[in-house]
Amino acid sequence: MVSHNINNTKTQFLEHQKQKMGLIPVTVVALWYVIVVFVGFPLASNAELDSSFYKNTCPNVSSIVREVVRNVSKKDPRMLASLIRLHFHDCFVLGCDASVLLNNTDTPTKIESEQQAFPNNNSLRGLDVVNQIKTAVENACPGIVSCADILTLAAEVSSVLAGGPDWKVPLGRRDGLTANRTLANQNLPAPFFTLAQLKSAFTAQGLNTTDLVALSGAHTIGRAHCSFINTRLFNFSNSGKPDPTLDTTYLQTLRKTCPNNGPATNIANFDPTTPDTFDKNYYSNLQGKKGLLQSDQELFSTSDADTISIVNTFASNQDAFYESFKASMIKMGNIGVLTGKNGEIRKQCNFINKKSVEFDLASAVPKEVWLAHSK
Numbered sequence: 001m002v003s004h005n006i007n008n009t010k011t012q013f014l015e016h017q018k019q020k021m022g023l024i025p026v027t028v029v030a031l032w033y034v035i036v037v038f039v040g041f042p043l044a045s046n047a048e049l050d051s052s053f054y055k056n057t058c059p060n061v062s063s064i065v066r067e068v069v070r071n072v073s074k075k076d077p078r079m080l081a082s083l084i085r086l087h088f089h090d091c092f093v094l095g096c097d098a099s100v101l102l103n104n105t106d107t108p109t110k111i112e113s114e115q116q117a118f119p120n121n122n123s124l125r126g127l128d129v130v131n132q133i134k135t136a137v138e139n140a141c142p143g144i145v146s147c148a149d150i151l152t153l154a155a156e157v158s159s160v161l162a163g164g165p166d167w168k169v170p171l172g173r174r175d176g177l178t179a180n181r182t183l184a185n186q187n188l189p190a191p192f193f194t195l196a197q198l199k200s201a202f203t204a205q206g207l208n209t210t211d212l213v214a215l216s217g218a219h220t221i222g223r224a225h226c227s228f229i230n231t232r233l234f235n236f237s238n239s240g241k242p243d244p245t246l247d248t249t250y251l252q253t254l255r256k257t258c259p260n261n262g263p264a265t266n267i268a269n270f271d272p273t274t275p276d277t278f279d280k281n282y283y284s285n286l287q288g289k290k291g292l293l294q295s296d297q298e299l300f301s302t303s304d305a306d307t308i309s310i311v312n313t314f315a316s317n318q319d320a321f322y323e324s325f326k327a328s329m330i331k332m333g334n335i336g337v338l339t340g341k342n343g344e345i346r347k348q349c350n351f352i353n354k355k356s357v358e359f360d361l362a363s364a365v366p367k368e369v370w371l372a373h374s375k
């Protein structure tokens, strides 16, 4: 498992910035200051996104996405959780630009896929569903809708289909031209993070403590591999004992699902009572010491933490949770977006266009779509 040492990374980053600053004239630094102070933190810029972005060019995009996701989730209800997570893992690395969807390639540009980063490897799900959605959308409106917007729409529709809130999804993102595995390892929070580390990972993306607590509520659905909780069950912090913040009855249940040295493919539900329903139970579970990951339980069991009262509010008021979740999902969906002439609209979500036309599109997309694009 990778050591997600945010502090080290941050120190290295700051050191790097200081060295760079030494080479930059004072006027440029001043200009940068003006941009950051008066225009806002660049990562958080979103002015150009608009929920009616495809009104004239692809009016049915939302229902196309919904129908594909609905069909898939009939057979695989967990897919709703997987698609929400996919959007999160996209946005925390280079912004919401569908970088997470890019496969490894050598030419024309070398791309080290984020899919093999530690938090994603053997864990990310839904890549094939996104391709299915993209094919359906391309059939209706070729070359119009970005893969980044598809990920965002799929996350919203997944919330709704799991019984959670709906919201108007700001659209108009464009797809990035590269991926970054190193950043994926650095930016994505780990299940063994302390509250301070979690906050730091979210702050780095322009997200605050309420965003952290609200977005963690997505863990009201879905599953986690036993490998992410094994030390909590058997040898927490090398103590030879389980995590003391874990309810003892729940501990016994989890040990049955996740025996010591059990198969690597074993998984446990995040929410033991309503595993596929998007409700506020995540928060009452935390109150009952039934958070699955250490990072979940940290939100309630860290002494004197400011997150405790937020957990209590969401546990007692589902509307409050939904309102915050919607707002935080929109905020997360705005991270580092590419708009206007930046990036591109990928033809096939797993490859940048140059690559897909040269090598891969023919096998991945129906012939007529490929022919239409290669003209």
Ligand code: HEM
Binding pocket: 078, 080, 081, 082, 084, 085, 088, 122, 123, 124, 125, 189, 190, 191, 192, 193, 198, 215, 216, 218, 219, 221, 222, 223, 224, 225, 226, 228, 293, 295
């Ligand atoms: C706060 C820090 C977070 C940490 C440390 C974390 C960590 C994890 C881990 C370790 C898993 C299990 C993956 C596996 O076993 O394959 C997981 C699953 C999941 N995460 Fe998170 N996560 C965090 C935040 C979020 C956020 C912000 C969202 C979305 C808004 C999210 C949505 C999900 C969902 C829905 C699943 C279940 C996926 C499935 O069943 O396929 N997580 N997370």
